[in-house]
Amino acid sequence: MIKLALPKGRLLRKTASLLQKADWRLDEYHSDMGFYRPCSEKYTDVRIRVFHEKDIPIQIATGNYELGICCLDWIEELMAKHPRSGLVKVKDLMYGDGCLYIASALPMSGNAHRYSPVRIVGEYPNLAEAYALRNRFSRFSIFPLWGAAEVYPPENADMVLLSARSEDELAQAGMVPLSCELEFSAYLIANRDSLESKKLDKVINSLIEVLPEARDIKLAVKAGPDKVPLRASSSAGSRKDLVRLALPDGHQQPPTVEFLNKAGIRLDDYPSAMNNRRPEINIDGVLVKVIRPQDMPLQVANGNFDLAITGRDWLTEHLCQFPSSPVRELLDLQFSRVRLVAVVSRELAVEDTGGLSRYLSGNGSSLRVASEYVNLADRYARENHLGHYRIIPTWGATEAFLPDDADLLIENTETGRTIARHNLKIIDTLFVSTACLIGNKAVTYRSAKGKRIKSLVERMRQVVGDN
């Protein structure tokens, strides 16, 4: 039996076509519709699992899976922190090309960055840290993001590490590339021990044989020497009293719009068909950006945003990691109701957390807890004395981790249907999460900006009828 991890998302279509060319005859690896375990008619001894692409390197590094396909950017992100992991790059698959850039929004001047903290955001915190150390930044803060990195600079970050197909794509997003950190494409990767001990040749060769001999088009990247990364000249004074409001992207958008409309707040181009992340608002002195709800609490804690509409789940996750963070829930907006639950396989003879704890002490094995909410999961395992446990961070599609790749999930669920469909069961409810308005407790309402924040909060308060 060989275990193979395949990517969802950006690489899915081309990976599917590679496997088709190699005559794998898969039954269901064609769309992101939530099929996680395709089978090959030809390679019946290969067990396939579809992961979020970012989850694949760790699965290979730990030897949970023998083979996987994902882009080099996620591989290097893992290797930056764990250079001696069990992950081996087997072959460049020559599709999914892109480049990781260090970029900023403005042409910068001077090299003041060496003396003042530089804020670097992105989905690649390990690579961002390596960049900062290599360039001898004396003080820097790395803000890991779930996405939407391009919208942060210049107001909310000095630099961003992000992937793009080309410098043109960056320019369209209003970014100025400072350096190209990594050219990447999809790779076939393997676990080192498996490569030595298991017969993976047949599977590996079936893929390599159908690869083109050379790339059709070489990625046009100007690698060039590092331009001196410079610090943004401080923004105009008027910007200082702008209230910065973060609104969620994704499926939270329709209920958010509905709510804001009730409060008499109108937005132009939100939700945006063109993926515009800077919609206009009908209130003076307020700057709106659309970012991931997961990233909002950390941004508000740091004063990069003043107000944000996110879920209580992500606020709680943030406060688990940083108990003394100044972020507070200002209003419960009452929509987007989900439950945070502990989930196990239906096959497991455990009905509640106490039962799980007893079950574990009985068989002495360690527990794998998979979750997007790493700190919540950690707190849950700690407080329930789940003994020797490991947290596996995931980037979505967590329910597919049970039963083979994890033993317990901390997940959100609206109706419980997805959980039931995957043959899983809920053994505990941690709390109920709804959308909420969050802010920084350190803000005083005396300044002009403070008054503006207060009036925005009051507008929203009237809708939810909270006193």
Next chain:
Amino acid sequence: MKPQRCKGMRDLLPAEMAVFRLIMGICRQCFLKWGYQEVRTPVIEYLHLFTSAGTLTPAMLGKVYSFLDWDGWSGERVVLRPDGTIPVARLYTENMEKQGLARLFYSANTFMFEEEGGRPRERWQSGAELIGSESGAADLELIALSLEILEKLGVEDVELRLSHAGIIKILVDKLGLNAGEVSESLAEIDRDSPLYEEILKPLLDLEGKSSGFLKKRRALLLESMPDIAICLDDFLQALELLDSLGFPYRVDIVSGAGFEYYTGMIFQLYQNGEKIGGGGRYDALITSMGGGNIPACGFALYCDRLLKLVKPDLLRSPESPAILVRPRQGSKESIKAAYGLAASLRGVGYIVEIDLGGRRKKKYRWVIKIRGKEALEVRDNTRSIKYEFASSADFLKLLEADSDD
């Protein structure tokens, strides 16, 4: 499954710990006698203390244990101290700058990730920092002090290797090397290239030579590298001082690479090919931290390596023979008497244990059974004699007589 310690971490069992304390004790005694004052810095420091240019190299920073603290939402990382000198320089800059010259010492553990399983990730060192003197006499003092400690520890065949950070820096610039990996990069330089003939070879030829040889070569060296003059003369001066005190040494220019904060003479202590300590001058470190323009130098001895080298005969057996006191089981009176006797024996310097079972009685020099309120039955395990005493005072007389033997 038995619980296990983390990879790269080390337990010290009682016998090893006794040697460890001995090393620390001798270091401490010597430091105090030379006028150094002990300080302690925290295990956790801000990462940015170590990231400025001229502190740790990016390669070393890639191996530190850094993390976000519970209040680290600003993204500011903290680190388990990877180095002993930088925190002490920070302590001086933060608290003591006004006092001028300071002689400080510390014993501390440092943390650095090591990939190979066998190498320790936590290391103990005992070090001294002499802050506020630019004189070559300060460097000399540190060398003499470190050698004195090693001699007191009974470590033999110590080799002193000398280098100069200023010369290394000029070499790095001239050859366009990566400052973090000088020794590796030097090995890769083509032996036939003019760079090698003109710059590297004359310096490598100095290896193992005396100050006299270096003096003769001065003119030749300056010919190919005129900007080396200041550093070379500084180095020569230090060597001549060492000559005058009769300390044997080896010049080994490229050996000093690695720590970026050194600016002047670097000395390293080797025993049987293994580095057991080292130090040097770091005149720019305090300025780079935002302190004044204060010269300094320091060194540290690596305790983990010394553990294997210390002569066992330095370890004296416990000062007093051990005594076991055995109260009658279940008798409150007897337990009270046992505690009273144990306290008075400890008061005069004996090591006394109350019997809890589980240990062989033969291990103790004296085993005392509490008979009644006062009466004792005493067994002398060395001489295999049993005594009966009406009171503890009689036993104390016997002990006194015994220790006079």
